[in-house]
Amino acid sequence: xxxxxxxxxxxxxxxxxxxxxxxxxxxxxxxxxxxxxxxxxxxxxxxxxxxxxxxxxxxxxxxxxxxxxxxxxxxxxxxxxxxxxxxxxxxxxxxxxxxxxxxxxxxxxxxxxxxxxxxxxxxxxxxxxxxxxxxxxxxxxxxxxxxxxxxxxxxxxxxxxxxxxxxxxxxxxxxxxxxxxxxxxxxxxxxxxxxxxxxxxxxxxxxxxxxxxxxxxxxxxxxxxxxxxxxxxxxxxxxxxxxxxxxxxxxxxxxxxxxxxxxxxxxxxxxx
Amino acid sequence: xxxxxxxxxxxxxxxxxxxxxxxxxxxxxxxxxxxxxxxxxxxxxxxxxxxxxxxxxxxxxxxxxxxxxxxxxxxxxxxxxxxxxxxxxxxxxxxxxxxxxxxxxxxxxxxxxxxxxxxxxxxxxxxxxxxxxxxxxxxxxxxxxxxxxxxxxxxxxxxxxxxxxxxxxxxxxxxxxxxxxxxxxxxxxxxxxxxxxxxxxxxxxxxxxxxxxxxxxxxxxxxxxxxxxxxxxxxxxxxxxxxxxxxxxxxxxxxxxxxxxx
Numbered sequence: 001x002x003x004x005x006x007x008x009x010x011x012x013x014x015x016x017x018x019x020x021x022x023x024x025x026x027x028x029x030x031x032x033x034x035x036x037x038x039x040x041x042x043x044x045x046x047x048x049x050x051x052x053x054x055x056x057x058x059x060x061x062x063x064x065x066x067x068x069x070x071x072x073x074x075x076x077x078x079x080x081x082x083x084x085x086x087x088x089x090x091x092x093x094x095x096x097x098x099x100x101x102x103x104x105x106x107x108x109x110x111x112x113x114x115x116x117x118x119x120x121x122x123x124x125x126x127x128x129x130x131x132x133x134x135x136x137x138x139x140x141x142x143x144x145x146x147x148x149x150x151x152x153x154x155x156x157x158x159x160x161x162x163x164x165x166x167x168x169x170x171x172x173x174x175x176x177x178x179x180x181x182x183x184x185x186x187x188x189x190x191x192x193x194x195x196x197x198x199x200x201x202x203x204x205x206x207x208x209x210x211x212x213x214x215x216x217x218x219x220x221x222x223x224x225x226x227x228x229x230x231x232x233x234x235x236x237x238x239x240x241x242x243x244x245x246x247x248x249x250x251x252x253x254x255x256x257x258x259x260x261x262x263x264x265x266x267x268x269x270x271x272x
Numbered sequence: 273x274x275x276x277x278x279x280x281x282x283x284x285x286x287x288x289x290x291x292x293x294x295x296x297x298x299x300x301x302x303x304x305x306x307x308x309x310x311x312x313x314x315x316x317x318x319x320x321x322x323x324x325x326x327x328x329x330x331x332x333x334x335x336x337x338x339x340x341x342x343x344x345x346x347x348x349x350x351x352x353x354x355x356x357x358x359x360x361x362x363x364x365x366x367x368x369x370x371x372x373x374x375x376x377x378x379x380x381x382x383x384x385x386x387x388x389x390x391x392x393x394x395x396x397x398x399x400x401x402x403x404x405x406x407x408x409x410x411x412x413x414x415x416x417x418x419x420x421x422x423x424x425x426x427x428x429x430x431x432x433x434x435x436x437x438x439x440x441x442x443x444x445x446x447x448x449x450x451x452x453x454x455x456x457x458x459x460x461x462x463x464x465x466x467x468x469x470x471x472x473x474x475x476x477x478x479x480x481x482x483x484x485x486x487x488x489x490x491x492x493x494x495x496x497x498x499x500x501x502x503x504x505x506x507x508x509x510x511x512x513x514x515x516x517x518x519x520x521x522x523x524x525x526x527x528x529x530x531x532x533x534x
Contacts, residue, residue: 052378073379080279080375081286084367246513247349249374 011112019140022063022118023155024200027234028192029060031124032150032167033133033174034181037250038124038241041185043193043234050239052251054079054091056126058241062153063119063140071101071119088248093125097136097144106142116140120153126241126250130174149174154192156199163192182238182262190223193230231266238262279375280368280395290368291361291400291409312448312486312493313343313354315416316456317441317468318475321425321510322416324352325479327448327487328502329494330359339494344505348373349513351389351417356446357432361409365396386419390428390436397434404432412445418509425509441467448486448493455482472508476517477529479506484530496526 029042029049040060042049049068051059053075061068078100083091101121109116123136135151137160138144145151150173152163166188167173173184218226238254245252254262283290313326326343329336344354345366353369355362372392376384384392393415403409415428427439437443442456459478460467470478480496483504487495496503503522508515 048381051381054378055374076375076379077282080371080378081282084279084283084371085288247346249349 008112012110015109015112015116016141019116019118020156023120023140024196024203026062026120026155026196028152028154028159028163028189028196029062029122030150030152030163030167030185030188030192031058031060031122031135032181032185033130033148034176034178035174036178036240037243038126038133039178039181039185040122040124040239041182041189042237043189043230044237045234048237048253050237050253052239052249052253053123054083055088055248056241056250057091057093057096058124058239058251060122060124060153061119062121062155063117067117067119068121071105071117071121074104075101093123093134093136094146097123097138102138102142102144104142105138105140109141122151122153124151124241126243130243152188152192155196159192159195159199162195163188166191178240179262185238186227186236186263186266187223190227190230191218194218194222194226227266235259236263236266277376277379279372280392282375283368290364290396291403309357309359309447309492311343311356311446312444312452312483312490313356313414313446314444314449314452314456314479314482315354315414315427315429315439315442316475316479317425317427318470318472318508319468320472321418321508322427323475323479323506323508324354324414324416325483325504325506326354327483327494327504329492331492334491336494339497339500339502342505344507346507346514347389347417350420350509351386351415352507352509352514353393354414354416354445355411356413356449357411358409361400361403362411362413365393365400365411365413368396369393383420385421386417386426389417390415393428393430394434394436397430397432401433414439414443414445416509418511423511425511446493448483448490451486451489452482455485473525475508476506476522477525480504480522480526480530496530498523498526498531 027043031038031040040050040058042060047065049061051072053059059072075096078096079091105117120140121138125134127133135147136144137151137153150164150167152160154160154163167184170184173181236259238259240252241250242252309331311327315322315324324344328339328341330338330341344352347353347366347369353366369392373384373389400409410432412432413430418425427443429437429439429443429445441460444453484495487493503519506517
């Protein structure tokens, strides 16, 4: 029986490996502040991955749709009950993650006899002023990170860093128009998606290669081609939290027509 | 878990009680207590949609509690509830409705239908019957909004028990409403055009005149007070959403088209 703790550590390790594999095929989610608010972007096949949580909070998710739904409902319940009982300004992403979502995900992850949540979640929160915009990302084990300016979720933390790095390269994004922000977000998404593909190929033929391939950041041509291939059977999904939107709800999912206008190159390739 | 997307149910599960059931002994004491009440509110169709207006006064017995009350409350981007009766209950209802409609939209990923919204109002009123009859919580609202399925802005009014009636041309509520109900009927039937044909500005002028008439004959309705720049709240609902008429516009229309006739 005294072996149990070691088995538990091993089981958690196995679980990590299992979960990492689950996300390899997933589509990264990118979010960033721009001049009029926050933009969220991903590329999906049918099932939406971007959602409205509360007046100023949006969610982007990766992973199993059923798990994502369950946690989305948890968040919605929490946010609306809190917003009703106290006030809408007391509903903050940080409190919901720290005291609501993260403990639930961590517990499921560590209870090795039960199924973990196959999810990674990004919360974007529109501040009353641009400098108060905040982003939170939660991993499948319940660890979370807060950031400013932009955030991303992808299959591994390394790729996440790579995506964020590509967004941070342009310091002018905070003052960018929706069009510029959308273009940058799509580029960052493609960099993440390409890195995930490379990573997956790496894992598959790890036996042949001793060291991981030195992944230099892909050039514009490669990104362009990848986007063209991906968007043949998937669609860009965009949502914004607009600071100047009338009323209390600031979330708006962009309609197909608007998305086509934002990405004229991509919509043309899709039509041809 | 929330397949139903019912926020009111969720609140109840969390132990929230909307309307305290009034016992007989509590109710007896009420006759002497002075409860805050109002009001004249009106909603009428005009050329582009629906206009909803309300005076600003809240009274308790013959005391004026407050002269800057907002009784025309936006529930979401396309619906408005104007309230008459006990403000404490009415504001609570508005808060519940606001959260209910948002919660439904966010959980179910589609807007609650206009009929669904009407039912939600009726349900709250029904839950409130005990308090309404005891005299501590009577609310008689007018609900107006844009019905996207029918492609038209609509008006509904309720009794304190929750029965819902459509106001085809207009609806009124509150202590000052008997005065203007007759005027509305007269205007709609015998003026050169029905209310529903009025352009925006004419509709606003009529609303200002109607509320001024109500204030003339009902002490619980607040009129325009030019010295303190106090005007009624007027909101316009169209397909594009809700628009609050700015005070400057009310001011100039009042000077030009209402005051000189008084």
